[in-house]
Amino acid sequence: MSDLFTADERARFDAGLSELLSHYPADRKRAAMLPVLRLVQSLKGWIPPEAMKLVAEKLETTPERVQEVATFYVMFHTQKPGKYVIDVCTNLSCSLRGAEGMLAYLERRLGTKAGTNGDKYFLRETECLASCGTAPCLQVNEDHHENLDKAKLDKLLETLT
Amino acid sequence: MNVEKVVTRNWGKPGQNTLQGYKQGGGYAQLKKALELTPDAVVAEVKKSNLRGRGGAGFPTGLKWSFVPKDNPKPKYLAINADESEPGTAKDRFILENDPHSLLEGIGIACWALGAHTCYIYARGEFKYPSAVLDKAIAEAYRDGIFGKKLMGKDGFALDVYQVRGAGAYICGEETALLESLEGKKGWPRLKPPFPAVVGLFGCPTVVNNVETIASLPPIFEKGAEWFAKLGAEKSGGTRLVTLSGAVKRPGTYEVAMHTSIKDLIFDAEYGQGLPNGRKVKAVIPGGSSAPVLTADEIDVKLEFDAFKPLQSMAGSGGVIVLDDSTCAVRSLWRVARFYAEESCGQCTPCREGQPWMARLLRKIEEGRGETKDLETLMGVAKSIAPWPPIGLGNTICALGDAGALPVQSFVQKFKSEFEQHIAQHRCPYGDKPWGHYGDFA
């Protein structure tokens, strides 16, 4: 456990955990699962197996239960992702307004294929992001960008150094 | 069209997403007023207003509240559904971004009516910015003494409000999957009955309501239930938010009157302004991608909840997606089917196996490899998940099964010749270029 967190991360984890547990009845610690996994991911960039053990212990459940949750939800990374996780919505409303072309353009520009995790980029297709009236859209490390056109996208890509 | 603004009344006003701005516009006065009424009187007002759930089913809100048992000694909960994931739907996030305090004031009113002392707002995980605005608003409300030990200073009535962020799973918008997720589990829906109002979060009575539903409460208490009911049409009170997307000149999120038709929404100068480049309407998905598709002849229908019944479709979550005459029906449906295949939670066999099967068959047909028997198989699989019409005959624990099976049956029934053409010509008659006449990513 000692090498999972630095001292600073450990302090932030402990503080976050006790705040989160206070949101639930005392006998329902497991309810804090999603927020606690989110906390781990914000500290480590992903959810390593040792972290699942730690979370299980703190929430008084088993590592299997934690893993079940960590693998059910697509936003939890159980493998270390590239520096920039780029989620492109290709659902119907975005596709009608160019999302497929945008994805192909990103593949060319970034030299990667959608669905492949690299050191720098993890480009993925994702499902509807509630930007249907402001399509097409994508998220970079959860930051939302919408009403995209080529000029806007090029500008955004320049910031991904 | 001149629609009275209700849910969007504060949008775009500077400072409106702060407590100070909201209070300057009279905010939290309605919570104060509601706290002077008995909880039963609050429920009665909501019933009188004809407020109906904006999450998709259009269920009467006051009636849902009255299912919470009075004699149950367990704590009661309110859960706000901010999971907004039905393709085509983008409205709740704008409430969170522009006017979070009207949701919070509505939560205060609802919790008083329900006798709930804890409310969890379940926001979809991808809502980084909307969630940040909401967190700030919640913190402001605590600091101001609105939430906490005494709701708005009311002795003996505590209210705690927490935001919980999801982590990317469409199924968690289904109310019982949402409760499972709130309990820290994967989002597998529960069998109903018992309904959440009786056995919900942690086994306690729980009301699940959509963001827009609850954000409608302050205006109802400001101007009166009768005003709200009259503003609406038939048995649907108020106005509603709709998201217009796809082949229109001006896509966006609009507040419309219940009697506004889909046709007006697409063509009116205040809304969609028609289709670009002289294109024509081919089809419209009227209430999020799970709603059975309408043909161009069927779009003169009001956006009110009951108006879609004769068409065997639904107003759903207000996601109106317009397909023009240059868009392939098979490809559109394949795209929709992929979503439900991806998002099936895996609990019920017809949905877990059937949704990916339908997506594979549609891909086969779209790519020109389809055979005549594939159409029959496709319809057979869809019917085994949820036969249509009418809506509501699903064979699965939750309605995600129906959500994937209805589009398939309606598209095939209404655009059958196009499916047959793909099969006969061994190719897509619309070609296989990437989609999107409006994009410029060549």
Ligand SMILES: Cc1cc2nc3c(=O)[nH]c(=O)nc-3n(C[C@H](O)[C@H](O)[C@H](O)COP(=O)(O)O)c2cc1C
């Ligand atoms: C598969 C599925 C997904 C759903 N997704 C959402 C959603 O994202 N947001 C929502 O408010 N309701 C959603 N619902 C509807 C909820 O189950 C529930 O009816 C609603 O939150 C109740 O609130 P209301 O009465 O205020 O509409 C979904 C239902 C199903 C079957």
